[in-house]
Amino acid sequence: MTLSLARVLYYSVLLVVPVSMAGVVYFSERLPDANADSIVQSAQAADRLERLDGASAAKKMWVCPMHPQILQDHPGECPICGMDLVETGAAHDHHSDSMQIDTALQQRLGMRLARVEPRRLTREIHAYGTVGVDEDSVHAINPKIEGWLSKLHVSTVGQRVVAGQLLYEIYSPDLVQRQREYIELLQRRDRLLDGSGGLYGQTAEVAASLARERIRVREKLAYADISVKTIAQIERTYRAVDQVPVYAPQAGYITQIGAREGAYVTPATPLLSLADNATVWIDIALYPDQLEWVQEGDSVKVTFPHSDRPPLHGRLKLALPTIDPATRTARARLVVKNADRLLRPGAYVDVAIATRPRTELAVPRSAVIRTGRGDRVMLVREGGHFMPVPVLTGIESGDFIEIIDGVQEGAQVAVSGQFLLDAAASLSDSVQRMQTSH
Structure with missing residues (x-):
């Protein structure tokens, strides 16, 4: 009424x-x-x-059950939800x-x-982000041959290393045998050059064959993580190195240690994991209603709480399309430069995403x-x-x-x-x- x-x-x-x-x-x-x-x-x-x-009240009207503001004097469908209008006993019931x-x-x-x-509506989404490792920069270090890990020169996860730094030493009987084969090949070459051992007067084909064999064996040693420095030492001393040192192929910090000193390792053993934090990933937690507004390529501003460091800017890169059942959030990703190494994995940052107008x-x-x-x-x-x-x-x-x-x-x-x-x-x-x- x-x-x-x-x-x-x-x-x-x-x-x-x-x-x-x-x-x-x-x-x-x-x-x-x-x-x-x-x-x-x-x-x-x-x-x-x-x-x-x-x-x-004698006049009959029809109303939508879901949207009572839709009222008319004849049957039909609701223009909002499409439901059939239902008859009501009086016109004033609707009001x-x-x-x-x-x-x-x-x-x-x-x-x-x-x-x-x-x-035309715009929305700036405020969220938090977690600094993570740039997985594209992760380098897995596995031993190339079976043996015993005699000495480990890195001790903790997070330890900073530089390119060429000694990581570990390994003892492998098979690797020692390869060194001896290489030393024997060097000795044959020397006898050929000085004319001893009955090789004097041999054709140039023998010398060429020895040179090809030397290159092949040298490559096998390099594939087994024997450095150029160690190979040069073998060629100079004609003595095999029992404890073969292995050096870091690039700079970074240790993210994983899969074995300790004295362990027997194989090429399938994940010995070390090395990552470079010159670039980092920032994983952003987004709720489903926020995810409907963001798109890949949206402009993102990263600020640092309790810090006077200037903000960083980047473009959004969507990561996982699924919802985390524990937090009920989805993950988007931002790749930023970290030349000063001040962004540490695990740190929190504030994120503002400027979504595109709708x-x-x-x-x-x-x-x-x-x-x-x-x-x-x-x-x-x-x-x-x-x-x-x-x-x-x-x-x-x-x-x-x-x-x-x-x-x-x-x-x-x-x-x-x-x-x-x-x-x-x-x-x-x-x-x-x-x-x-x-």
């Missing part, structure tokens, strides 16, 4: 008067006769209004909690209206009424009616807020004075429930 503002104020006063005949008699004994007559006349006037409402205010009163109250229409239905921010049971707006209906309608809101961009569901494009909502209308509509609904119960 639709109630005017004057009628709602009348019922709000009438709420304090007992509705039973005993209450009327009780107060009439203590009030002047004129006041008692006024109460009786008001009750009669209310009865006449109820009879008029009952007469207008049971609405308010009717004429144009003159709207002007005196300073009410302003706005349309639900598409607007066009969505929106209303002014002041039109949305925030309540403990959800958001709603005061929808403008025909005949000066204002009806509270629940809405599902999205992002806030400037002075506007996205409307995901609840009202359709082109609808008008109250921008100012909506809180007064909402309170009056709630009072109107309470009065009608009281009337129904009595």
